[in-house]
Amino acid sequence: MMIIKKMIFILLVLVSGNQLVAQKYFTKKGEVSFFSHAPMEDIKAVSNTGSSVLDAANGKLQWAVLIKSFAFTKALMQEHFNENYMESTQFPKAKFTGTIDNMTAIDLKKDGEYNAQVSGVLEIHGKEKKIATNAKFLVAKGKIIATSVFKVYLADYGIEIPSVVKDKIAKEVEISIKSNYELLDKM
Amino acid sequence: MYNKEVDKVADLKTDQKVEAKTLLTEFESDELAANKLYLDKTIEVSGMVTKVEENEGITSVYLASEEGLSAVICQMEEAVNVAVGSEIVVKGVCSGYLMDVIMVRCIIL
Numbered sequence: 687m688m689i690i691k692k693m694i695f696i697l698l699v700l701v702s703g704n705q706l707v708a709q710k711y712f713t714k715k716g717e718v719s720f721f722s723h724a725p726m727e728d729i730k731a732v733s734n735t736g737s738s739v740l741d742a743a744n745g746k747l748q749w750a751v752l753i754k755s756f757a758f759t760k761a762l763m764q765e766h767f768n769e770n771y772m773e774s775t776q777f778p779k780a781k782f783t784g785t786i787d788n789m790t791a792i793d794l795k796k797d798g799e800y801n802a803q804v805s806g807v808l809e810i811h812g813k814e815k816k817i818a819t820n821a822k823f824l825v826a827k828g829k830i831i832a833t834s835v836f837k838v839y840l841a842d843y844g845i846e847i848p849s850v851v852k853d854k855i856a857k858e859v860e861i862s863i864k865s866n867y868e869l870l871d872k873m
Numbered sequence: 874m875y876n877k878e879v880d881k882v883a884d885l886k887t888d889q890k891v892e893a894k895t896l897l898t899e900f901e902s903d904e905l906a907a908n909k910l911y912l913d914k915t916i917e918v919s920g921m922v923t924k925v926e927e928n929e930g931i932t933s934v935y936l937a938s939e940e941g942l943s944a945v946i947c948q949m950e951e952a953v954n955v956a957v958g959s960e961i962v963v964k965g966v967c968s969g970y971l972m973d974v975i976m977v978r979c980i981i982l
Contacts, residue, residue, distance in 0.1 A: 735946065735977065751971075754968035755975055757879070760876060761877045761879045764876060770911075778968075
């Protein structure tokens with residue numbers, strides 16, 4: 687499996703040459719945080735180990751984060767999040783697969799601030815849903831930082847809130863994404 | 874009780890001990906089986922440091938990278954001073970596999 691993966695990778699590099707490879711950007715330390723305001727208390731957590739690949743040639747974008755990598759301050763909150771809501775043993779990842787629809791208007795090799803329109807499929811808790819949101823690319827001195835903030839409704843992803851705490855937990859959650867992209871050939 | 878903070882990894886009992894290369898191979902060949910063994914478990918991973926990275930105050934130590942493809946990425950609890958090429962043992966909690974095996978809340982033993 688590993689050998690096959692390596693061969694495919696080498697093959698891709700050979701076939702496409704540096705031209706195409708140099709268009710791909712990635713991060714392995716993407717930040718995802720979520721925040722939900724509720725009458726009893728605010729719920730927030732962050733992960734800094736998200737992975738993403740962006741192909742600047744066609745705007746194709748992939749993002750993935752491990753649910754168990756989210757860090758909470760309170761142990762019990764972390765446990766409830768994983769066991770009661772996200773069922774993260776059964777559904778260990780959240781994924782986004784989509785495109786930056788206005789990629790042609792964004793030049794990642796040129797300093798500036800760019801607005802991006804992102805659309806695709808978000809998978810959380812094993813359920814897929816089409817989403818569209820805005821993102822911002824900040825390119826400065828060769829550094830690329832992409833950020834986005836959007837809301838998700840727990841019900842869209844089949845995340846059930848037990849009735850005893852129904853009024854204490856918000857039905858929507860704000861998700862913030864931050865990726866520091868690097869050129870793939872720097873790996 | 875409700876306000877109890879998340880346990881420090883140093884206080885957790887080690888569930889598994891494994892070499893970084895083996896861990897990576899296990900996830901690459903059968904992610905579901907590897908998840909059963911390692912997901913959310915406190916594990917001690919031994920291997921060679923292939924990269925150390927600092928990002929917004931968070932240190933990540935890469936073990937057993939294969940020519941830039943994938944690695945065991947250990948997100949450290951605090952900044953550490955390790956040299957690329959050294960052999961270390963990291964204790965942390967395995968949160969699963971994306972392009973890499975991800976370990977969080979890690980400390981160096």
